[in-house]
Amino acid sequence: MERSVSRGNYIINSIKYALLEIVAGILVIMWLVPLYAMILGGLKSNLEAASTPILLPPSKPSLDAYAFAWFGYATIPGLEPTMLRYLLVAIPSVLLSVIIGTMTAYFFFILSEKHEILSNSLFSIIALATFLPIETVTFPLIELETSLNVYNTYIGLIFAMLIFYVPTSALLMSIFIPVVPKYLIESARMDGAGDWTILWRVVFPLIFPGFLSTLIFVFLQIWNEFFIPLILTNTPNMLMLPVAARFYTAAYALIYNRSFAAGVISSLIPLIIFIFLGRYFIRGLAALGGGAKGV
Template sequence: MERRVSKFNYTLSLIKYGILEAVAAILMILWLVPLYAMILGGLKSNLEAASSPILLPPSKPSIDAYVFAWFGYATIPGLEPTMLRYLIVVIPSVLLSVIIGTMTAYFFFVLSEKHNILSNTLFSIMALATFLPIETVTFPLIELETSYLNIYNTYIGLIFALMIFYVPTSALLMSIFLPVVPKYLIETARIDGAGDWTILWKVIFPLIFPGFLSTLIFVFLQIWNEFFIPLILTNTPNMLMLPVAARFYTAAYALIYNRSFAAGVISSLVPLVIFIFLGRYFIRGLAALGGGAKGV
């Protein structure tokens, strides 16, 4: 009897595992199909891209659309300079947002030990920024950068604006990872005379590094896909950023299908590469969070 029950449980486990694998495969296919279609569309002629089935391989593959999208032509901006400009903005924005967000999360973590209600109240107010639509602060943001700070249409202005929205996001995410750290380690460091700066970066940070990387990747992907801030805070061709430049291929020139596909692929290259090579660290951070939530 026990043998039959054990065999039944084993069979049931195999069925569950098979279902999970099938669901994972379907989700992966759904995720890859748009990318596959864009890559193929960029290799087709405009006529073939507009008339043939989207998943059908090109009859005569050509990289002309990718060359056009990368270098541009006449009044249509190429994506090469705009991508380089955007990297100049995105990289410091991400690093500063996550580092300052980590320090902010630690501040509220320490404050909660002495004034829990005050900490929760202030942190909740700050966290509201993560849910605040960017469109609602368009005019105050432009007014601040033009009339008071004089950084409108500059790299510093874009970095400043992105940090306004993504420092709270980083702090919110890092505050989830901080409770994973055993409190006795912090108390021991304090007994040994360590200050908060030393405790954060020498004691806590090595333990929450997977969470830091997860937050870094998440914030990078969010900022890279940000369209509205570069749109409203730049107004000259030499400050045109990648998300806005890619719009030229999908809006005013939407009928040029193959170039639209090519521009979409080029715009997606950096986040794709980042996630392919660092995706495992993102998963590790989530796994570390799960372990901390269970008291590990």
């Protein structure tokens, strides 16, 4: 009797696992189809890209469209300089946002031990910036950066990114930090360690998966940010990749293969990050689940 029950459970679990694998496979295919179509479209001639089914491989693959999108031609800007410029903005913006956000989350975590209502109230106000549409602060942001003489500069773009993405980082890190056992923090305090030492020597190593996951998430958000570079730059030598790629596609939409190529090029950095760091992002999400239970 027990054998038949265990065998029945084994069959049921096997069926569930197979169904989950099928669903996962379908989702992966759905995610890869647009990328597959863009890559193929960039390898086709414009006529072939416009007249053949989007998933049909090119008859004569060519990298001309990718070369055009990368290097540009005449008055049409290439994506090479805009990508390099945007890396100069995105990398420090992400690092500073997540580091400052981590310190902010830890500050409110410590404050909540003594003044829980005050901590929750102040943090809720700061977290509102996470849900605030950037379009609603267009003119104040432009006026602020103009008054600080940082409009249309790298510093101005980084400053604007910090305004919106430090709260996002703090909100995410505030979910990871409560996972740390409180006795470790108390033990460090008894040994004479200050909050700065406790944060980076005790707390940070334990929440590193969450930190890395937040880092990846914020990077993807900033990399796809369109509105901030659009309103805070106004010269060709400050054109950033998100604006350049979309402007390129909008201005030359009839040149299908070049538009596909521009889309692929602008997606390269996020794709590379997910290929090499995707497993760490998943670990962070797993830690997020644990943090949510600990809140």
